[in-house]
Amino acid sequence: MAQQHKAVALISGGLDSMLAVRVMQEQGIEVEGINFFTGFCVEGHTHAIRNQDKNKPKRNNALWVAEQLGIKLHIVDVIEEYKDVLLNPKHGYGANMNPCLDCKIFMVGKAVEWVKEHHKDGFDFIITGEVIGQRPMSQRSDTMPLVSEESGAEDLLLRPLCAKNLPETKPEREGWVDRDKLYDFHGRNRKPQIALAKSFGLNDFASPAGGCCFLTDKSYSDKLVDLWQARNSRDYEMDDIMLLKVGRHIRPTPEFKLIIARDAGESKFLEGYRKQFASIYSTSHSGPMALVDGDLEPEQYQLAAAIVARYGKGRSADEVELSLTIPDRTSLTIKTAPMETQAVMQEWYV
Numbered sequence: 001m002a003q004q005h006k007a008v009a010l011i012s013g014g015l016d017s018m019l020a021v022r023v024m025q026e027q028g029i030e031v032e033g034i035n036f037f038t039g040f041c042v043e044g045h046t047h048a049i050r051n052q053d054k055n056k057p058k059r060n061n062a063l064w065v066a067e068q069l070g071i072k073l074h075i076v077d078v079i080e081e082y083k084d085v086l087l088n089p090k091h092g093y094g095a096n097m098n099p100c101l102d103c104k105i106f107m108v109g110k111a112v113e114w115v116k117e118h119h120k121d122g123f124d125f126i127i128t129g130e131v132i133g134q135r136p137m138s139q140r141s142d143t144m145p146l147v148s149e150e151s152g153a154e155d156l157l158l159r160p161l162c163a164k165n166l167p168e169t170k171p172e173r174e175g176w177v178d179r180d181k182l183y184d185f186h187g188r189n190r191k192p193q194i195a196l197a198k199s200f201g202l203n204d205f206a207s208p209a210g211g212c213c214f215l216t217d218k219s220y221s222d223k224l225v226d227l228w229q230a231r232n233s234r235d236y237e238m239d240d241i242m243l244l245k246v247g248r249h250i251r252p253t254p255e256f257k258l259i260i261a262r263d264a265g266e267s268k269f270l271e272g273y274r275k276q277f278a279s280i281y282s283t284s285h286s287g288p289m290a291l292v293d294g295d296l297e298p299e300q301y302q303l304a305a306a307i308v309a310r311y312g313k314g315r316s317a318d319e320v321e322l323s324l325t326i327p328d329r330t331s332l333t334i335k336t337a338p339m340e341t342q343a344v345m346q347e348w349y350v
Helices: 015-028 045-049 061-069 079-087 102-118 146-150 193-201 218-231 238-243 263-271 298-309 342-348
Strands: 007-009 030-037 073-077 125-129 248-254 258-262 280-283 290-295 321-327 330-336
Touching: 007 102, 015 030, 015 125, 015 258, 015 263, 030 061, 030 102, 045 263, 061 073, 073 280, 079 102, 102 125, 102 146, 146 290, 218 290, 218 298, 248 298, 248 321, 258 298, 280 298, 290 298, 298 321, 298 330
Parallel strands: 007 030, 007 125, 030 073
Antiparallel strands: 248 258, 258 290, 280 290, 280 321, 321 330
16 A cells, blocks of 8 residues: 655735645645745735725635645744744845745745654655746745745755756656646746636635735835834834734824724724833814824824824814824823825825
8 A cells, every 4th residue: 555645835815825625635745734924924914904895805825725725734833933034034025025935945944844843743754836937036946945944844845836846856757746736837927827726626725825924015114124123122012013913003203103993993902002102182072092102202292182183084174183192101181273284294294
């Protein structure tokens, strides 16, 4: 009786990793998934918080993919370890603060470590959903070998969707998988993947173009850099990561910035931070909750309140009454006209 081989798959929650697993299952390979949580994942958080996203699925796509495929998923918290990848990427950043190549090397390297730690479970190789030419940094013909080498995976790393465009790996040479039943996808055209998904009966999947990391987003990256510059430190915590995903971030002065909710869902979320940050909200008109990140001096109270008033129902009023609370220090009422100059306001966005 032929031995059944076993693989661990990096599961992002997107279509490609889903297909990579399904291709292996078609060849009788037993697969378990692994998902590394850095804190910068797009899915779930903003959709769960914002009212305007209430019709979007409130799901962890990696867990959902594992459920659809009938595989076990291991979620590994790498928030602390990932800091060095983000702050000191050997291969640099992409268009924004995305250290894509270093990130892929890190993820595959962590999978190698995990396989070694679970050697009794009999894992033979690692698979990913990578496709040559799909990502400008991490998925090029010249960078894919770097991922295999620098991660320590070597030829135990198999990319089922583009394997025919790459040298044979050990799983192929040893006959654990049939190379003829693997694929030669390349480039950014998603039609082959979508066609393959339909052939497998997979009609529901996350955005085919991926984009599962906030660090690829210019606005988010700008806010992260601004945070580091304001604090004169590149350290960050999980709360920092989460707050950068929520609200309008406006910096009137170098000393402080405002995080202003965009809807009731975000206001409710920001309320959970009122014991950590100064907060401002309108008491005379409906309006958003706002947090103050930084040092707010008494002479700046009026400015901060006027900006927050601009985003509530009292934006056209002559005067708005707001409550300002600084934890363990003060709570007071401020009356002010809303800040109206949109040109100036735009310059303050980060």
